[in-house]
Amino acid sequence: MNASPTTTPHHTSSQKGAATMHAVLVTFESTASLDELAAPFAAYADAVRATPGLSSKIWLNDGTTLGAFLLFADQASAARYLAGELFTGITTNPAFQQLRLEHFTVLDELTAVTGGALAVPVVA
Secondary structure: OOOOOEEEEEOOOOOOOOOOOEEEEEEEEEOOOHHHHHHHHHHHHHHHOOOOOEEEEEEEEEOOEEEEEEEEOOHHHHHHHHHOHHHHHHHOOOOEEEEEEEEEEOOHHHHHHOOOOOOOOOOO
16 A cells, blocks of 8 residues: 555644643555454554553454554654554555544543543553
């Protein structure tokens, strides 16, 4: 997939002057089966655990659509991940097409009220 991903920003400030958590929804299409992707995805999952600023990654699947919901400590951490080698491996993999990114600022106060997982680091 040598094309640039489609990116949709959804930015609103949830706290005045505070660094807010940042969420990224990544989706793409693949004709490869989950069985075929199991080993490479397991290796990727192991590698992504060390990503600075990553709080959590939720893996997603709906038929041929795959992806993840990633929660970062801040927008800068998300930007570093998306510009880094691990994510470049996704964007350049010919098995993945129609990459889409959506960016969101986390509404910290409301998320805390509903028991959302804020600032919970990925276990290494």
